[in-house]
Amino acid sequence: MAQRKYVSIKEVAARAGVSFQTAGKVLNGGDVRVSAETAQRILTAAKDLGYRPNTIARSLVQRTTATIGLVASDATDIAIAQASVAAEQEARRHGHSVLVGHLAAGGADGADIVRTLIERRVDGIIAAAPEIEEDTRVAELLRQYVPAVSLQAVPGGGVPLVGSNHRETGRLATDHLIGLGHTAIGTVTGPFRRRVTRSRLHGYEDALRNANLETPEDLVAEGDWTPKGGASATRLLLERSPGITAIFVHSDMMAMGVLSALFQAGRCVPQDVAVVSCDDIPFAEYLTPPLTTVRVPLAETGRQAVHLLLRSIAGEQVPERPPLLPVELIVRASAAPPRKAAPPRKDNE
């Protein structure tokens, strides 16, 4: 806590008996045309003094901060956390630091966060927060000032979008359920306003349609990505359609709530109700029962976002719609064929 004042390049130079420009060359600039001996003198002087380069000053003259901004969800949602941690690590591997801003509940402060990032002159911004999907002010800022990459739709476009095929995800999950022999398949969705939700819902409908199954509205219940929301959506579903034998859930986090609500309603998973979800968060396999889910490459998405952004920062032209990352069904224990002759139990309701 001795709050030692930072020593500048000049003090190092003085101690080494050279001009500060020379010191600068050996301490930072790559093209060192300095005699080995003076270089050494400068280096030891720097070490003695505990010199730390001042990136702020460097940024000022070079007009680049080697920093990227990350706007993320509240990150109670593990899926987002996965992506953002991976993004940060990847950025650092490429010599960049990351300035984060987590949206408050509701996400109304998205524009404030982005503005701050811009004022700090980040070289680029990654948006990883479904909440700002409809925020036109954020979109505006993202387009106008720095290169940006988004993990969700940006109103008005103009910002490259990375992610996976959500419709395919919904289809894959539902197909699996259909393949097992289910016909009464409900779904617990994300918020309807979210594009991910609608895409996954489309995938779900695609699958049902292909199998000539109906999709009555009773089979769809809206959640909010939280376990709690998943649980209440499930209760609603059971109430409206007690005959349901399978549920496609739009996220693993909600699936926890679904499992919990099912358990409390006395329905066994997978015997009474089969559950398939999306994401494959790290502990999906440790739920009871282990979750059958469609793996979404979250970490990889974060990394790809960084790569695209770095290319964009470097002045390269990057596609606004790079190829979607592949998803994959991970079969575990939460989905099984429906009970043959046994009609759904009516008790516990």
Place this chain on the structure above:
Amino acid sequence: MAQRKYVSIKEVAARAGVSFQTAGKVLNGGDVRVSAETAQRILTAAKDLGYRPNTIARSLVQRTTATIGLVASDATDIAIAQASVAAEQEARRHGHSVLVGHLAAGGADGADIVRTLIERRVDGIIAAAPEIEEDTRVAELLRQYVPAVSLQAVPGGGVPLVGSNHRETGRLATDHLIGLGHTAIGTVTGPFRRRVTRSRLHGYEDALRNANLETPEDLVAEGDWTPKGGASATRLLLERSPGITAIFVHSDMMAMGVLSALFQAGRCVPQDVAVVSCDDIPFAEYLTPPLTTVRVPLAETGRQAVHLLLRSIAGEQVPERPPLLPVELIVRASAAPPRKAAPPRKDNE
């Protein structure tokens, strides 16, 4: 993507027909002694041009960045994520931005991350990564350059420590189990090297000792904070001490693995084995069964870290050991009294 060049205060001034210093006054400096009319002219000029103050330049002269650095764990661990998100939000509420660095697996890069933060001249650093508990290089940097606050022990001290009473946590959990009538109580711990682990273990032993119960080494199995580690520790425990009727787990994340392993071994929770854990992560109540756990105020810890750090940055003297945050037992369904006459089942093993 039009990469508009940033406009500087000079261009704004030119457009408003004043000197750039005057423009500076109204755009930033608080003490505006400028006529309302010119001020207005400057403001509109700024808006027209899309002026964004350059924090970098400001930082250079003011020698403060209004940025704090956060060194965090890989954050697959939700507990850490909770604290760090809360910290970031709180920092922002106080006008500070947050530069994060997530340790890679193993945490060997702690010093690199801190060095980067220092070179970026963060005003202070929060360390939230158990992995660096023994890293003396990190400790050195933390002491030497900027105010810092840590959520875990720092070798050599000199850095204020925030957190909760881990020993009390262990005691509370174990006492609950004892109160329910259990006598064969095992524990799945964090890594032994970690101080948290040892403290919680001490709490566990305190409780057992007070109840005149033995603590054979067989009852202790080491985990690694992950569900997977929790699961294997549990299997080990069941193998060594099949008669166990209760388990105290050192984290909710591991508890998921414990629950899972117990389920697979055919032991019902809580009837056959009672489980009490620590943390109370957001979805603890949605596990099957809902987890009885000792709540650790993770978010609050993050916030307190920010408060302390901000005070320290302001030059205030802060205590190296501020009061520990209180923990609280949350009773849910994963712990019940042991079966009376029924000896532990031997099948499935």
Place this chain on the structure above:
DNA sequence: TTGTAGGCGTTATCAC
């Protein structure tokens, strides 16, 4: 009320 001078720590350019 407004403008001028000087400097924050660095890098870049170009003499010496």
Place this chain on the structure above:
DNA sequence: GTGATAACGCCTACAA
């Protein structure tokens, strides 16, 4: 090889 000179965008005096 080395060192002047200038600039990056802003702020804090202080002078007009």
